Amino acid sequence: MTVRERCSVRTTSTGELIVVSGASTGIGAATARELASRGYHVLAGVRRDADADAIRAKCIEPVMLDITIGEHIEALAARIADDPQERALRAVINNAGIEINAPIEVLPLDTWRQQFEVNLFGHIRVIQALLPALRKSRGRVVNISSVGAVATLPIYGAYPGSKAAFESASDALRREVAPQGIQVVIIQSGGVKTPMAAKSGPLSLKLSQGMSKEHTRLYGALISSTVSFQSSFLRRAMTADQAAKKITKIVTTKRPRTRYSLGTDAAFTLPMARFLPARLMDRVVPR
Template identity: 75%
Template sequence: MIPSKNELVAISGASTGIGAATARRIAGRGYHVLAGVRRDEDADAIRADLIEPITLDITRADHIAALARRIADDPQKRALRAVINNAGIEVNAPIEVLPLGTWREQFEINLFGHIAMTQALLPALRDSRGRIVNISSVGAEATLPIYGAYAGSKAALESASDALRQEVRAQGIQVVIVQSGGVKTPMAEKSGPLSLRLAAAMSPEHTRLYGELIAATVKFQSAFLTRAITAEKAAARIAQITTTRRPRTRYSLGPDAAFTLPLNRILPDRLMDRIFAR
């Protein structure tokens, strides 16, 4: 039997991958998880003891308001221990090529949706002196070519997290950034083929300018994913970070992040560019 912690944890993007695995890990620690999903079939797949699926598109104000009401009106009056902002999308193409609408979509989900979640749930976290865990990416600091939009949205999330951490510290709320490296997830597996499809639709001039670069970057990332950590392993670490008593402000996730981030912080930009190019 798992002893109940008598507290809630809300997580977005819990349909598959890191989010689903983290929901199960957190529930395994005895917390009641409000797992944000977008489709009924995803809700059926994640529903389990201590896991309550919640319809949640973080770009929709009504969905976020409904989640806030669910927490405020919890029949057992359980406190909100943590919010894990995990939902995200990844569409990679050269900056010149990627349509502005796709740029806006990635920022809408990867940044503004999390800001909206945070704004709505801060009152509950203030009452519980709870925690916000924002899932970022190693790319927020060390960005590969064609990853400008995705990495840019994550860098913006990290800057917002840094400001928020200082704003709410006196209120007893902790803000933690998790800089994830490569993880084997459905989103990561779809990323390369999607980039190649976008490349196939480029103009002849853009193909001449960027075609080889896109192919090489996708090939590198696809090869790397064969050695990336699993979603389960990533989830175990995120669950530990979410529930530990005194978390750090930043964590790297995966061996590539643990290696790349310190290197990026000490080497000159042009040297890192050459390393990535090779």
Template identity: 55%
Template structure:
């Protein structure tokens, strides 16, 4: 079947922000092709206005199959992402490449394949970045670098497509209460366990502090449904902004990155981590 009327594609829709966005857009009357990687995720998501499709954005055949059945498209929401945090020195290049394959190259591949359908509808590309696409905390280098790159690609794409009637919008969430933070912390711990003794000596406490910092901030984050409303606004606004933030932390972080000198920002980020370092027990005398 060819889908052509008011269709939106959402990648990474199995859980969290992607699933919430699929539901919010369907509630607003769109036919949502929701990209998931497993049949069990498809069964959980399927509902009125939501048609799950098996889509691994690193697999060209999945992308080609999707492009082959979409003749015109109102919006593409590039949401799929993976994340493992680690110091730059300690993360194997294979893991760097994996994060770039999903968080950047996969989105470029999907966008290239679906642009003809977006051009027919004067549609919209909505790229889900992060506050980490503007501010890179210690141990967040791998993930943040993919998001910095996605921000740059979005800027170029916006300027290329504006004369052709396709708008490009970036959404930058901060802390959001989804399953992803727990997965990231678990993946980070697993990666840390494989580090060399020298790397553990240099970075072990930093990684513990960064994980504790993330865990402490998630409960105060916005809900996935709140994020989905911002994404739906990016899809539907008549004159969308080039960027939207989700949450006070994202709004503050992106502003600070623009106006605060690097050294002062370094100090502020280090200070925010300091309370989360593991406590050292005093040596008995």
């Protein structure tokens, strides 16, 4: 019996389709499993065969999905359109992402482009391809952003910058497709224990080793202190499984808000960024 056939058995949901990109590890994998446990048929986007084997389970169908490759996105759209049980596409969770942090002066422009290609343009490609299916089902787009899009730490320019652009695009999209019955939700995530987050600090330190003596003098201490703070915080952050339960609730609630925070740091920082003057935030955030 195939995964598709097994998922025809209804549990707490109607067995509808939900796409989760970046489902190899972390929040994406945990969310795929949580949604599958509730009876949704999850099309879990992965980039490697090994990741497909790891995530494959009842109601989880791995699909090859590098969101920077047009052929992968076209194949995903065709898979949804040709679903053998003609199930509706209930939601698309745009979760895939990469994070590479360094001071703006020293982070190579190609690395900036790489992050925007994945964290912004890749998701736009997915949304463009799947809007017809979402229009038919009156479904939902759920875009995973970051608290950094609103309150950005020093040396964290490129990743939050891509997320801020993604949020602006999401606001425009929400206003464009609301008359069509499609909902658009932004989740502003704070610290979550994931492989991507765990690699972020060591990667920044590795990049700093290639800096010139002058850049080391200017930014070395700042990089070390920021990475140390982030690493310390992540030890107390929520787990991917905890995040997945909250995301699943947001995905399945009948009348979602336009924005949600995820994590205690996001719940604290977002209102602070909204109400404090920018100059005061400039003093508070680096501390």
